[in-house]
Amino acid sequence: MSKDDRSIISWFAFAAAIAALVVAIVGVSNNDGGSASGGGGGGTSTPTVEVTMTDFAFTPATITIPTGGAKIRLINKGAATHNFQVAELSLKSIDVASGVTTDFEIGAQTAGTYKVICPQPGHEGAGMVGSLVVSTSATPAPGADHPIGDPKLMSASQMDALMLKVAQQYPAATAGHGGDVRQPDKVSTNDDGSRNVEFTITAKVVDWEVEPGKVVQAWTYDGVVPAPEIHVLSGDHVKIILKNNLPQSTSLHFHGIQVPNVMDGVDPYTEAPTVPGGEHIYEWIAKGPAVGIYHSHHNAEQQIPDGMFGAFTIDEMPIPQKLIDKGYTKVDKKVNMVLNDAGVIGLSLNGKSFPATEPYTLRVGEVMQATYMNEGLLGHPMHLHQPMGWIVAKDGIPMDEPTPADTIWVAPGERYTVLYMGMEPGVWAWHCHILTHAETPTGMKYMVTALIVER
Numbered sequence: 001m002s003k004d005d006r007s008i009i010s011w012f013a014f015a016a017a018i019a020a021l022v023v024a025i026v027g028v029s030n031n032d033g034g035s036a037s038g039g040g041g042g043g044t045s046t047p048t049v050e051v052t053m054t055d056f057a058f059t060p061a062t063i064t065i066p067t068g069g070a071k072i073r074l075i076n077k078g079a080a081t082h083n084f085q086v087a088e089l090s091l092k093s094i095d096v097a098s099g100v101t102t103d104f105e106i107g108a109q110t111a112g113t114y115k116v117i118c119p120q121p122g123h124e125g126a127g128m129v130g131s132l133v134v135s136t137s138a139t140p141a142p143g144a145d146h147p148i149g150d151p152k153l154m155s156a157s158q159m160d161a162l163m164l165k166v167a168q169q170y171p172a173a174t175a176g177h178g179g180d181v182r183q184p185d186k187v188s189t190n191d192d193g194s195r196n197v198e199f200t201i202t203a204k205v206v207d208w209e210v211e212p213g214k215v216v217q218a219w220t221y222d223g224v225v226p227a228p229e230i231h232v233l234s235g236d237h238v239k240i241i242l243k244n245n246l247p248q249s250t251s252l253h254f255h256g257i258q259v260p261n262v263m264d265g266v267d268p269y270t271e272a273p274t275v276p277g278g279e280h281i282y283e284w285i286a287k288g289p290a291v292g293i294y295h296s297h298h299n300a301e302q303q304i305p306d307g308m309f310g311a312f313t314i315d316e317m318p319i320p321q322k323l324i325d326k327g328y329t330k331v332d333k334k335v336n337m338v339l340n341d342a343g344v345i346g347l348s349l350n351g352k353s354f355p356a357t358e359p360y361t362l363r364v365g366e367v368m369q370a371t372y373m374n375e376g377l378l379g380h381p382m383h384l385h386q387p388m389g390w391i392v393a394k395d396g397i398p399m400d401e402p403t404p405a406d407t408i409w410v411a412p413g414e415r416y417t418v419l420y421m422g423m424e425p426g427v428w429a430w431h432c433h434i435l436t437h438a439e440t441p442t443g444m445k446y447m448v449t450a451l452i453v454e455r
């Protein structure tokens with residue numbers, strides 16, 4: 001598909017531009033001198049490794065340096081005076097008093113693992129021991145294409161190369177795509193014109209590829225993460241047959257959907273658990289509009305993060321008059337973004353981690369309706385660089401007064417429906433703004449994707 005190809009090319013251009021920017025910034029900061037990071041762009045300066053000394057431990061306890069030597073920055077955060085001694089290599093630092101930081105230079109050494117102690121009386125016995133690993137693979141080699149452990153031992157160009165490599169993999173192909181809208185298995189019409197819609201859902205454990213090469217045993221509905229979106233209309237007589245092929249019992253809860261209490265899926269109160277090999281039927285009449293989630297309500301702290309969740313929507317969210325007046329007259333594209341951070345799947349958007357997350361495209365002037373749904377254990381501030389969003393519904397309740405937001409805090413269980421209009425062409429990063437949920441020293445990861453706005 002040529003449109004997708006163009007999107008990928010746009011992203012490559014974007015990634016290359018970002019990489020160039022990073023190189024420029026790192027180059028400037030290296031000229032400042034005194035940087036604690038190792039290597040330098042040319043790979044000639046001595047790397048620095050920080051070691052914190054407390055009463056009575058070295059952190060990290062395993063210190064890795066290249067065979068070419070390193071500067072050990074000793075930071076004494078303890079109350080007592082400490083030293084850093086490697087007897088086998090005849091290395092001993094000066095006395096480092098409480099609160100003092102000092103640099104201890106270690107010259108070229110033979111590869112190996114050596115014992116580190118604090119030689120102050122009684123400190124070794126109290127547990128103040130560590131390991132010095134002198135490694136040939138820790139030698140900074142600009143352009144090396146694999147991570148080498150401690151990011152402080154990477155040269156700037158090595159880090160840039162790793163970041164660029166990950167960025168260029170996006171969007172990486174993985175097996176399986178979740179969250180697509182599924183059609184009912186059976187539909188019939190009653191005399192009063194209302195519909196009967198029936199879905200059979202099978203809970204089962206399958207292999208799920210979260211990112212290239214990371215295949216986990218996901219707990220799923222119908223073998224995908226997120227589960228297929230179920231979309232019905234107000235007045236529909238909904239019948240859902242849950243088949244349990246899991247090794248545990250389960251039950252199915254319709255989060256944010258109005259159902260009779262006996263259909264609420266909370267075993268052992270409103271029903272008995274559905275045992276392995278068993279099935280359970282849920283039936284009610286749909287009342288919309290609603291934006292909900294169907295998920296497990298049994299051992300849910302494991303079953304949900306491992307993949308048992310999917311969107312359940314009734315009717316369409318109305319566009320507030322205020323936004324119609326601003327030109328948001330219709331929705332051209334709908335996106336559900338289910339957030340997760342735990343279980344075998346971990347930090348992810350719609351069951352995938354960057355670079356395997358799905359890119360989205362929008363033309364200038366088109367409107368995308370995005371619904372964030374958080375099925376994880378943590379809150380996630382979801383941020384789209386551009387365009388500005390308008391929150392039009394909270395937990396599926398339409399808002400008369402839309403709220404502008406470029407970052408939206410989505411707590412576990414919450415749903416926010418947001419309208420975005422394509423404004424400026426480009427590849428706009430879209431990610432969780434808890435930075436450890438989006439970045440690593442070796443490139444972007446986890447809860448990151450992009451909105452590609454085209455003319």
Ligand SMILES: [Cu+2]
Pocket residue numbers: 379380381432433434437447
């Ligand atoms: Cu997050």
